[in-house]
Amino acid sequence: MATKILSEAGLSVALVEAGGDWDPAKEEDRTQLRFPWESPRRGASTQIRPFGDFDAAIGGWEMPDEPYTRKNGTQFDWFRSRMVGGRTNHWGRISLRFGPDDFKRKSIDGLGDDWPIGYEEVKPYYDKVDKLIGVFGSKEGIHNEPDGLFLPPPKPRLHEMFLMKGAKKMELPIIPSRLSILTKPINKDRGVCFFCRQCNRGCQVYGDFSSSTCLVKPAMKSGQVDLFTHCMVRKVTTNDQGLATGVSYVDKRDMKEYKLKGRTVVLGASACESARILLNSKSKTHPNGLGNSSGMVGRYLHDSTGASRSGIIPDLMGRQRYNEDGVGGMHVYTPWWLDNKKLDFARGYHIEYGGGMNMPSYGFGFSMDVVRKHILDQFGKPSPNGGYGEGLKKDIRAYYGSTVSMSGRGESVPQYDNYCEIDPTVVDKFGIPVLRFHYKWTENEVKQAKHMQDTFEELLHQVGAIPLGTKPGADTQYGLAAPGRIIHEVGTTRMGNDPTTSVLNSNCQAHDCKNLFVVDAGPFVSQADKNPTWTILALAWRTSDFIINEMKSKNI
Numbered sequence: 001m002a003t004k005i006l007s008e009a010g011l012s013v014a015l016v017e018a019g020g021d022w023d024p025a026k027e028e029d030r031t032q033l034r035f036p037w038e039s040p041r042r043g044a045s046t047q048i049r050p051f052g053d054f055d056a057a058i059g060g061w062e063m064p065d066e067p068y069t070r071k072n073g074t075q076f077d078w079f080r081s082r083m084v085g086g087r088t089n090h091w092g093r094i095s096l097r098f099g100p101d102d103f104k105r106k107s108i109d110g111l112g113d114d115w116p117i118g119y120e121e122v123k124p125y126y127d128k129v130d131k132l133i134g135v136f137g138s139k140e141g142i143h144n145e146p147d148g149l150f151l152p153p154p155k156p157r158l159h160e161m162f163l164m165k166g167a168k169k170m171e172l173p174i175i176p177s178r179l180s181i182l183t184k185p186i187n188k189d190r191g192v193c194f195f196c197r198q199c200n201r202g203c204q205v206y207g208d209f210s211s212s213t214c215l216v217k218p219a220m221k222s223g224q225v226d227l228f229t230h231c232m233v234r235k236v237t238t239n240d241q242g243l244a245t246g247v248s249y250v251d252k253r254d255m256k257e258y259k260l261k262g263r264t265v266v267l268g269a270s271a272c273e274s275a276r277i278l279l280n281s282k283s284k285t286h287p288n289g290l291g292n293s294s295g296m297v298g299r300y301l302h303d304s305t306g307a308s309r310s311g312i313i314p315d316l317m318g319r320q321r322y323n324e325d326g327v328g329g330m331h332v333y334t335p336w337w338l339d340n341k342k343l344d345f346a347r348g349y350h351i352e353y354g355g356g357m358n359m360p361s362y363g364f365g366f367s368m369d370v371v372r373k374h375i376l377d378q379f380g381k382p383s384p385n386g387g388y389g390e391g392l393k394k395d396i397r398a399y400y401g402s403t404v405s406m407s408g409r410g411e412s413v414p415q416y417d418n419y420c421e422i423d424p425t426v427v428d429k430f431g432i433p434v435l436r437f438h439y440k441w442t443e444n445e446v447k448q449a450k451h452m453q454d455t456f457e458e459l460l461h462q463v464g465a466i467p468l469g470t471k472p473g474a475d476t477q478y479g480l481a482a483p484g485r486i487i488h489e490v491g492t493t494r495m496g497n498d499p500t501t502s503v504l505n506s507n508c509q510a511h512d513c514k515n516l517f518v519v520d521a522g523p524f525v526s527q528a529d530k531n532p533t534w535t536i537l538a539l540a541w542r543t544s545d546f547i548i549n550e551m552k553s554k555n556i
């Protein structure tokens with residue numbers, strides 16, 4: 001976003017990207033509308049494509065050239081995508097605004113910190129992002145789930161209607177999703193969604209949003225952008241006054257180090273990677289790392305909570321086949337609906353739903369052994385079929401399109417002791433010191449996961465579904481996903497008014513270095529029960545406008 005706004009304002013921008021260029025409209029990159037048998041692994045995942053062979057994300061939790069470490073037996077799994085547009089090539093396109101309460105949590109429950117800005121300051125930028133990129137949804141008037149400038153949402157599919165019917169019985173709201181996918185044309189550069197349900201593969205008509213196709217591509221047309229691919233930034237360089245002078249990077253192709261000069265440096269390498277670059281940018285004037293006089297760089301790292309459950313709806317077994325494709329994501333979701341004063345945990349979660357008859361790929365659905373006992377033969381006995389061949393095909397046909405899944409995605413309370421720092425002994429393939437993570441969930445997040453599981457169980461019951469697998473209990477922290485697994489990590493360079501407890505001011509400008517800015521999720525003070533990307537985009541635009549004005553005024 002920063003590249004687009006800054007370059008279109010007439011500024012020269014050098015965009016430095018660790019991965020390669022990638023364009024789903026190019027035949028060599030296209031995986032959309034490919035059949036499983038076109039993949040040597042039938043679409044099964046690989047280390048650098050953990051969501052399957054056809055998935056757009058090239059990267060993953062473990063990348064051989066770019067390791068990271070963990071401290072004191074704690075866990076944090078770090079997902080990266082190395083390609084222009086980063087993880088937005090794959091992401092779920094769930095595009096939620098944070099609400100007024102989300103910026104002021106400490107004032108509400110006394111935990112964590114308030115943001116130095118409120119919803120009113122970000123709202124004009126959410127509106128601009130909605131108009132520029134396009135997001136569908138419905139006006140609901142929910143206080144902390146602000147409505148946007150929505151395109152029409154797609155209709156719920158059959159499994160979603162089953163979920164809605166069940167949810168009504170337990171007063172659980174289910175409303176149309178808010179996804180950045182075009183259900184109507186918004187400009188000449190992008191086509192409209194034709195409902196192939198494969199957004200995670202990237203869309204060849206650019207019907208869904210990714211930074212690469214919808215921001216970098218148009219920005220390149222300005223003629224103001226030089227794109228440096230396969231270039232891994234090591235550090236921000238500074239002068240004797242402590243101001244940023246550019247970056248140094250390793251070109252992955254010749255493994256040599258180069259320098260780029262700039263009047264202003266804007267980091268958008270993702271929350272943890274931007275923290276890593278700052279911590280690796282030590283100098284005489286910034287001995288603790290750049291922007292780190294407070295010691296806060298890397299601190300307050302937090303991810304969303306996550307827990308899931310799935311079930312099989314017997315009424316949908318052996319169902320009629322027809323094309324029920326839709327967008328590449330859920331058509332409905334549940335926003336947070338309860339009052340924490342009546343609960344034993346802080347903050348809330350929303351629920352994302354899955355199911356229906358999408359294109360099967362390797363390992364789709366639930367383990368056959370678990371599902372088979374629910375497939376009854378003509379005598380009402382569990383299916384004796386299975387293994388392989390005809391029996392397996394029969395069973396798959398019986399349950400295809402009858403499973404539903406639900407995933408809670410919730411807000412954790414940021415902790416000073418959850419952080420990333422530089423590992424003093426390990427470097428990556430490019431000789432750059434790597435991150436070491438220290439992260440533990442608190443009792444609050446565990447209780448939230450328990451509540452998710454109770455809600456899922458009740459919903460499955462109300463839908464008339466058979467829960468698959470056993471309900472996760474205390475021994476597994478109620479199925480609470482390991483930190484990092486929900487891929488919503490934020491907070492490592494948080495903003496604030498006090499330079500001793502925050503890294504950036506409310507314009508995402510470093511307290512310690514006035515020509516240094518961060519435009520990823522690092523500036524987040526708290527995560528909210530929403531996915532973070534719409535807020536990253538809105539803040540990046542806001543920061544870019546600030547940079548333009550400061551440059552015009554010759555303040556930077």
Ligand SMILES: Cc1cc2nc3c(=O)[nH]c(=O)nc-3n(C[C@H](O)[C@H](O)[C@H](O)COP(=O)(O)OP(=O)(O)OC[C@H]3O[C@@H](n4cnc5c(N)ncnc54)[C@H](O)[C@@H]3O)c2cc1C
Pocket residue numbers: 016017018019057079080081082083084085086087088090091092093094095096231232233234268269270271273277487488519520521531532533534536
């Ligand atoms: C499976 C999945 C589903 C998701 N679903 C959603 C969703 O539905 N809604 C939502 O809001 N969010 C979702 N997210 C999260 C979303 O993708 C991220 O919030 C978003 O991409 C973060 O943007 P970013 O620009 O900060 O980081 P990234 O997207 O990670 O981009 C960072 C870029 O910087 C480059 N880079 C990193 N380090 C360096 C370096 N040292 N030198 C040069 N370049 C570097 C990277 O290669 C990359 O291109 C999902 C993520 C995943 C993986």
Ligand code: SF4
Pocket residue numbers: 032181182192193194195196197198199200202203204205206207208326327328
């Ligand atoms: S579902 Fe729509 S937006 Fe997504 S990839 Fe298919 S056509 Fe494109």
